[in-house]
Amino acid sequence: MKSNHEKILKSAQDLRWNIGADFHEKTMEALYTDATRIADRAVTHPDEKPRFDLDRTIDKLVTSRVWGFPLMILMLTFVFWLTITGANLPSGVLYSLLIDKLHPLLKAGAASIGMPWWLDGVLIDGAYLATAWVVSVMLPPMAIFFPLFTLLEDFGYLPRVAFNLDHIFRKAGAHGKQSLSMVMGFGCNAAGVISTRIIDSPRERLIAIITNNFSLCNGRWPTQILVATIFIGTMVPAHLGGLISAMSVVAIALLGVLLTFGVSWALSRTILKGEVSTFTLELPPYRPPRILQTLYTSMIDRTLVVLWRAIIFALPAGIILWTSANLMVGGVSVAEHLVNFLNPFGLLLGLNGVILVAYIVAIPANEIVIPTILMLTVMISGGNGIGAGSGVMFELESGLATLNILTQGGWTLLTGVNLMLFSLIHNPCSTTIYTIYKETGSAKWTTIASLMPVVMGFVITFFTAQIWRLIAGW
């Protein structure tokens, strides 16, 4: 049997010499010729071409060298502006419902059945408040942002973004298709990493995987939007607040794109040297978006999935935070010990101990960074009657109130800016790390992809802090 198989392979090898070296090209040619012939027979074109081709006109505009990038930035800014200004009201409503009304009710209920203080604390002040916070803060912006983004996608705009970015990637020594996986990463980095499968060359695929983390993902958009609203939006007159906040979020997203180019360039000239391969990018036709269906699927696929993930991680995080804030060692809580320990290093980076602890807690899910930060800040700075005792995650009715809390905790504009930077540039979440390992099958590349961004984050925030302090004299 075995020899039979070998005989086939042997004669195939011999016959290959007979049929000529251009066999592959010839067969492909025959295939194309036949395809053309069959297609020609089946398709009749109208005698007269339409004079005005809408698709081509739009394409000329959005992929033009002059207007391509400004239009892209304008469109993103508009989307964020809508998100930021639109999310305020529903956020407030959800907050007053879940936290103002329901939380005291739950507390009263627990008291009436005589629940012990620690159980009541863990369940209601820890788990419930953490979850309620995540829902009231994250649901409104997501419910606005994701449908808008999905509409752009359904319309066919994303490949044009990729088209605009393609030649820059080529210059950076990376595959042009990386522009697609990068755009995918704006939704979720784990999905972005999987989508690099469209890249054939292992070298270029690794570059795309390692740099995907610089695409702001679903879990980080809310952090950016919130910090921008609180620190940057409140610095300008109220009517400009939304616009300026939106622009600063766009600036961070663009910085991520620049970092993607820079790091790709550096990798392809150092540890991942090699030739750039070519490819064809097909621009799909513009399709009128199906509004209702888009609303529905983006609600199910994105909003609820992300929200659910946030809740799953917020629940145990709330319990752990409450416990660590109420577990005393030498008269000081465990959480405070940890924060104090990391504080000097944090301040050096223009951040603080609270932010670093929050990022450790948030390794499973970046979605819970802001709730953790607020809770820890109140706890450390004494809280002065805000919130409801130590270790309680809470919500504040306006950006200004949140700002007050944070300034009490020693925050400055620099802290806000550096938090936005660090949120962009730090290690991937645990799901993404696991996905990178599955896709590359290599512990070495997984480690590089996980550690490189966080080291970069430290370096960039450090220099930002030093330069800022030098100029501002703080």
Added chain:
Amino acid sequence: MAKEKNNIAQEESNLAGVNADCASCPVHHAANLKKLGVDMENWDFVVALAGNPNTGKSTVFNALTGLRQHTGNWPGKTVTRAEGGFEYADNRYKLVDLPGTYSLLATSLDEEIARDFILFGQPDVTIVVVDASRLERNLNLVLQVLEITNRVVIALNLMDEADRHQMKVDHRRLARDLGVPVVPTIARYNEGFEDLLAAIHEVAEGETLAKPYQVKYDNPKLDRAVSQLVTQIEEAFPQVPNARWVALRLLDGDERIIKAVEDGELGELSYTRDDLEGASVTHVSHKSGFAQ
């Protein structure tokens, strides 16, 4: 359910043109689709969804299974295999959504996943979703699929876009030329699925006799080489349904197929349907190709 593929293949000529009774008439089953979501237990037939990128494979997948595989207007959206189930005319189908590819030459991971499944997964029906407004380029893939299997249904999708470009696509002529059923659809708006389901049903049950078009290479030397190899292949692997394609791939030096001949994996293609139950998926190999 003894629907043995090989018997069907042998009896195909007998079944030609014979419509058993009303129960197999498409009109009878028109509104008979039952979306089963991820429930794929006890399937009778496996159906693969292939096609160029961005032709609407995932939209067809969602419409038939009721699942919500993410769809988007850009090429390369689906890079993994998604699976779901549906029931039609008393048969349970397992539907596998393959990554979109322009060819089946397996030069990248997504092409390899698609090709390995069509070849080694041995689906009972392969639906090729085709963009009617870009027919010529899409037919390249169709012709390659037809070299591997004759159990094909073409979903001539995006008919609305062809209309928008004021093109007329004659699906009957296309069906005659390709030798397989061609069904015009507009998947985004759920149009044409009844005909598509009926066509799937007929191919799955072996009621449609397919005479797929074969690419003409017009090269006497090649023809001789192919027929010599086909004889050898059919001798070593008597059950292989597409010896001509295997011969062409061997002549082209396709490493995956050379390996399949070497270790006899090609012989496993002669599985009967019952043997394949639950085993088909394991033949799809995954290579990552990264150095440690």
